[in-house]
Amino acid sequence: MKLYGSPFSPYVRKARVLLREKNIACEFVVVDAWAADNGIAARNPLGKVPVLQIGPDNYLFESALIVHYLDSLDGKPLQPKDAAGYWQSQWWQALGNGMIDATVARVLETRRPEDKQMPEKMQREEARIARAFSSADHAYRDGTFLVGSMFSLADLVLGVACQYIDLRYPHDWRAKHPRLKRWFDRIAGRKSFEETLPAGFVKPA
Ligand SMILES: N[C@@H](CCC(=O)N[C@@H](CS)C(=O)NCC(=O)O)C(=O)O
Incomplete structure (x- = not known):
C-alpha cells in the first residue's frame, strides 16, 4: 500500500495517525498537493490528497473513505460497538472534519493577495471553528x-483537527476550553500523533 500526500495536510494526517495506531505498513509518498505536475490527478480525478493505493491500478481518495478502509483492515475497528456509541463517534468525526474544512478554508483565504482577501470570509470560518469548540x-x-x-x-x-488549528490558526482555544485541553493533551501525547507531527511544528503549552 502507498499513501500519497503532504505531511502538513490534516486530511492526510488522519490516515497517517491511523496507520500508526494499527501498525499497518504503508509507504508514504510525499507530494506537494498544490503542484500542477504532482501526478495526483492521474490517481484521483478530484486532484486532491490523500490518495491511497490499494492495488496495482486501484486508488482510494477522500480521507473519510480512506480512514474507513484502513479501519476495516485488521478486524479491530476503532469504533464503539454499540449503536449509540457508534453514532456518537460519527458525530464527533463530522465535527472534527468540519473544523478541518473551516481551518483549511481560512488558511487559503489568508494566502490570497492581500487586496483580494475577504475578511468576512475569514470571520465566518473563525466563527464556525469557535462554535465547534463550544459544542465539543x-x-x-x-x-x-x-x-x-x-x-x-x-x-x-x-x-x-485541534492540532491542525494549532498549526494554521494558532489562537488560545485552551483558555476557553480547559477540559478539552486536558483531553487533547492525552491524545496529542500518543505515539501515533507524536510520530506524525509536521516537521518544525512546536506544540503549544
Ligand atoms: N475532502 C477531501 C479534501 C482533501 C483536500 O482538500 N486536500 C488538499 C490538501 S490539504 C489538496 O489536495 N488540495 C489540492 C487542491 O485543492 O488542488 C478529503 O477529505 O480528502
Missing part, C-alpha cells in the same frame, strides 16, 4: 476518550 466542550463528558472507554476515530479526527 458541551458534549465532552470528562472521560479519557470522547466516546466510551476506548480510543476511537472520534478522538483521532478531533485530535487531528
Whole structure:
C-alpha cells in the first residue's frame, strides 16, 4: 500500500495517525498537493490528497473513505460497538472534519493577495471553528476518550483537527476550553500523533 500526500495536510494526517495506531505498513509518498505536475490527478480525478493505493491500478481518495478502509483492515475497528456509541463517534468525526474544512478554508483565504482577501470570509470560518469548540466542550463528558472507554476515530479526527488549528490558526482555544485541553493533551501525547507531527511544528503549552 502507498499513501500519497503532504505531511502538513490534516486530511492526510488522519490516515497517517491511523496507520500508526494499527501498525499497518504503508509507504508514504510525499507530494506537494498544490503542484500542477504532482501526478495526483492521474490517481484521483478530484486532484486532491490523500490518495491511497490499494492495488496495482486501484486508488482510494477522500480521507473519510480512506480512514474507513484502513479501519476495516485488521478486524479491530476503532469504533464503539454499540449503536449509540457508534453514532456518537460519527458525530464527533463530522465535527472534527468540519473544523478541518473551516481551518483549511481560512488558511487559503489568508494566502490570497492581500487586496483580494475577504475578511468576512475569514470571520465566518473563525466563527464556525469557535462554535465547534463550544459544542465539543458541551458534549465532552470528562472521560479519557470522547466516546466510551476506548480510543476511537472520534478522538483521532478531533485530535487531528485541534492540532491542525494549532498549526494554521494558532489562537488560545485552551483558555476557553480547559477540559478539552486536558483531553487533547492525552491524545496529542500518543505515539501515533507524536510520530506524525509536521516537521518544525512546536506544540503549544
Ligand atoms: N475532502 C477531501 C479534501 C482533501 C483536500 O482538500 N486536500 C488538499 C490538501 S490539504 C489538496 O489536495 N488540495 C489540492 C487542491 O485543492 O488542488 C478529503 O477529505 O480528502
